[in-house]
Amino acid sequence: MSLELVLEHLYLVAISCVAVIAVGIPLGIFTYYHARVGKIVLTIVDLIQTVPVLAVMGLLMTVFGANSVTVIIAMILYLLLPVVRNTNTGLNHVNPLLKETADAMGMSGRQKLMKVEFPLAFPFILTGIRITVVNAVGVAVFGTFVGGGGLGSILYRGIRIQNLNLILEGTLALIVISMCFDYLLGFFEKKIRRLL
Numbered sequence: 001m002s003l004e005l006v007l008e009h010l011y012l013v014a015i016s017c018v019a020v021i022a023v024g025i026p027l028g029i030f031t032y033y034h035a036r037v038g039k040i041v042l043t044i045v046d047l048i049q050t051v052p053v054l055a056v057m058g059l060l061m062t063v064f065g066a067n068s069v070t071v072i073i074a075m076i077l078y079l080l081l082p083v084v085r086n087t088n089t090g091l092n093h094v095n096p097l098l099k100e101t102a103d104a105m106g107m108s109g110r111q112k113l114m115k116v117e118f119p120l121a122f123p124f125i126l127t128g129i130r131i132t133v134v135n136a137v138g139v140a141v142f143g144t145f146v147g148g149g150g151l152g153s154i155l156y157r158g159i160r161i162q163n164l165n166l167i168l169e170g171t172l173a174l175i176v177i178s179m180c181f182d183y184l185l186g187f188f189e190k191k192i193r194r195l196l
Contacts, residue, residue, distance in 0.1 A: 006173060009150035012068060012140040013177075016075035017133050024080050024132075025125060028087020029113070042085065049081045053139050057146045071148030075139055082131040090124025091117050123193050130185040137178045 031038030057074040064070045094117050102112040144152030151170050158166030
């Protein structure tokens, strides 16, 4: 197994997760403040998750071609749900008394969000990010079918030539990467919860 394939895989995971966080958190905040439209947005995000990721990649490949861009866009669409949903849930779980206190202190909507609601909702948001990152490691495997590279190519080659060693090598690498991300984000999440 080459280091290049591992780095390719981590690149796909990193770019897609950064984009999901950049889009998902504001979208989650939007669904919280605009409940009616928010329900529609959450339903759409839910529906995207029900479509097999390989089908999404195949559809996008007809527009963007067989490359890593197709994989990253498909991953962003597929991985949005945990961040959007958890941002919305976290904001809804903030104690109403604290919101009323912020209003009584004369805070603007933006100040209330940044100083009260968002910090208290952050553990929920971090859980969503953790789920997204761990899922991204697995979802990126399918990128090999549309020219995205990564560790999926080892698994695909192993299956194609019926080489158990290659399959185990690729699987073990994916497990280790997933466990490392899960442990690190879980550790960070516990620290944040203790601070709050």
